[in-house]
Amino acid sequence: MNIVLLGAPGAGKGTQAEKLVEAYDIAHISTGDILRASVKAGTPLGMEAKGYMDAGELVPDSVVIGLVKERLNEEDTEKGFILDGFPRTATQAVALTSELDELGRNIDYAVAVIVDPEIIVERLSSRRICKACGYIGNKGDASCPVCGGVMYQRDDDNPATVRNRLDVYVKSTAPLIDYYRGADLLVEINGDQSPDAVFEEIQAVIGKR
Numbered sequence: 001m002n003i004v005l006l007g008a009p010g011a012g013k014g015t016q017a018e019k020l021v022e023a024y025d026i027a028h029i030s031t032g033d034i035l036r037a038s039v040k041a042g043t044p045l046g047m048e049a050k051g052y053m054d055a056g057e058l059v060p061d062s063v064v065i066g067l068v069k070e071r072l073n074e075e076d077t078e079k080g081f082i083l084d085g086f087p088r089t090a091t092q093a094v095a096l097t098s099e100l101d102e103l104g105r106n107i108d109y110a111v112a113v114i115v116d117p118e119i120i121v122e123r124l125s126s127r128r129i130c131k132a133c134g135y136i137g138n139k140g141d142a143s144c145p146v147c148g149g150v151m152y153q154r155d156d157d158n159p160a161t162v163r164n165r166l167d168v169y170v171k172s173t174a175p176l177i178d179y180y181r182g183a184d185l186l187v188e189i190n191g192d193q194s195p196d197a198v199f200e201e202i203q204a205v206i207g208k209r
């Protein structure tokens, strides 16, 4: 099963990606996670990406496309994958289609998690993440409910950057919903419900395993 997850920042893509990875035993490819790891490691790529990320802008297509191509050529993605945070521009979407063509693979579903933008600023500004296990919680969690680890706030989860990320989403990424509708791959899911309910809705469409 090869899935592309679409949705605004804060729509809950990361949370759903983890559930899908577990249920379908497929690889999780999150460009945000890959980029954050590069920033943390201080690699040249990370140093280039950091400025864009902190401003809520997109990292240049050439950089991200290169990362995803490399990742898709790793063996663990052959059992299936979920792309979380990619593609985010039309150029990325076209590059993905042609890379998959070359690999003799294809996308089964483009799952778009739809959430009212009004809710998103509040959601992201109160989001907190576990340093140890990556659990996604909120500011009410004094420590990680899963592993007891320390919770932190992402550098780009402040209200000003969140607004810019939303603008970038509307301008560059939202049009991909039409792109995948045109390719007859689109599944639209109501993201304005509990994570488990969102997951149920996704499974109802793509089939349980």
Ligand code: ADP
Pocket: 008, 009, 010, 013, 031, 032, 033, 035, 052, 053, 054, 056, 057, 058, 059, 060, 061, 064, 084, 085, 086, 087, 088, 092, 156, 165
């Ligand atoms: P969110 O979906 O909550 O905005 P991500 O973790 O997916 O968070 O992305 C964080 C940041 O990483 C983005 O704001 C952007 O700067 C960069 N990024 C991630 N994926 C891409 C991509 N496909 N193209 C360009 N930039 C990206």
Ligand code: ZN
Pocket: 130, 131, 132, 133, 134, 135, 144, 145, 146, 147, 148, 149
């Ligand atoms: Zn944890």
